[in-house]
Amino acid sequence: MSESPNPARSDPLESLNRTQLERLAHIDFRLYFLGELGRADVSDRFGTGPAAATRDIAAYRQFAPNNVVFDIGSKVYRPAENFVPLFEHSPQRVLTALSQGFGQGLGDVLEPMLRCEFPVPLSQPNMQVLAPITRAIHQRKAVRLGYTSVESGRTEREIVPLALVDIGIRWHVRAFDRRHRQFRDFVFTRMDNPVVLSDSQVTREESVESDDQWSRVIELELVPHPAHPRPEVVLMDYPFDEHGVMRLKVRAANAGYMLRRWTVDCSPDHSLRGMEYALWLRDALSLYGSSNAQLAPGYRDPRAGTKIKAI
Structure with a gap:
């Protein structure tokens, strides 16, 4: 898994090439999210021998000597109590790896790294x-x-x-x-x-x-839905700022799709009801001019009678 060096660390990692970084990032990932690492976890992932895997683990310990302890009983490496990740791991990439494994693009059957359940895609391109x-x-x-x-x-x-x-x-x-x-x-x-x-x-x-429409970027301000019975829970679920606002930038060409996907109430008077509407678009006029704004839940176009053509 290719990730960025953790900015909390110093940057001696910049001297390494991409292949070396990939191996160290994988070691970091296994220790951080699975809590154990064996030589086979490195050699199987990168198609190298045991000796090369040993060198990679030694290199990781050189950069993060306080991150790893060797469990003699099970003969695997484990994260130390004061473990600090050597790399920044993107949540989306981590969850994809845990739920689908690492694919090589050569017909491999993807195996999850943990028990995981996610929606089956009903529509995929040929x-x-x-x-x-x-x-x-x-x-x-x-x-x-x-x-x-x-x-x-x-x-x-x-x-x-x-x-x-x-x-x-x-x-x-x-x-x-x-x-x-x-x-x-x-x-x-x-x-x-x-x-x-x-x-x-x-x-x-x-x-x-x-x-x-593709070039134009819209800034959306989302807040907890005023009618939600537990706004404190909504504040826990999403990355709001200290003022309780979540600011997102989307392309005008995609705004309506994204707001529908996120189930955001886009009515000017937050009139939609239901537990699915945890978020409200604070300024519905920010969507004005977006070609698919009417796809957003509850959106009312100021231009009466305007409709989006079906594709």
Whole structure:
């Protein structure tokens, strides 16, 4: 697991190359979150022999001599009582590793490191669809494909893919739609037969620099929902500041998706009820101009009658 050196430490780690840092970070991770480390945990992870694993553990002890004790009975290393992590471990990466293990990208079956339960994804991209789209993003190319939308049914499209977006329940791609001459969101599961157009030139009009909704960043101020029966619990659940406000920055193109995912009451008078609404968007006008603001729970568009077109 690649992590950043802990800023509370001095920085002799900067002299190490990336491979060495990866090994020391893995040792740090095992000690910190699993409470034990054997030579096989290092050699199996990196495909090295026992002698190399011993050297890696010795190198770790050189940088953090007070972090490790050797348990003679079980013949494993354990974190010392005064253990201080050598690296900063991202919560998302840690939870992913614990719940899904370390995959090598070569068909490995991911095994969790601890008993863990998480929602099964109901909608995932087909790899034969995903791969041409990601190639096009990387190479700045257009794609011809079939697309089935709620509004138009199946049509042939040429799009210029710009970015992948995960909204929690599905993945889509942000792209310029040459048919409608505008930037839109395209759901992967509705695509078929994508072909990268290697000879098709992408103009500036079709590039991410021209996507105002993608470039515009909105700052959202979330607070405990005024109608929540236990606001002190909400304050414990989320990283609010000392004033009880959580400030988040999101792209205008994704704001509505994110607020729906987080189940935030976006009504101006915090009128939504239910235990699922732990958070309230303090200033609903901050969403004004976001192309998918109406997806946010309870949002009322100041422009009466405005609707978002289904894709």
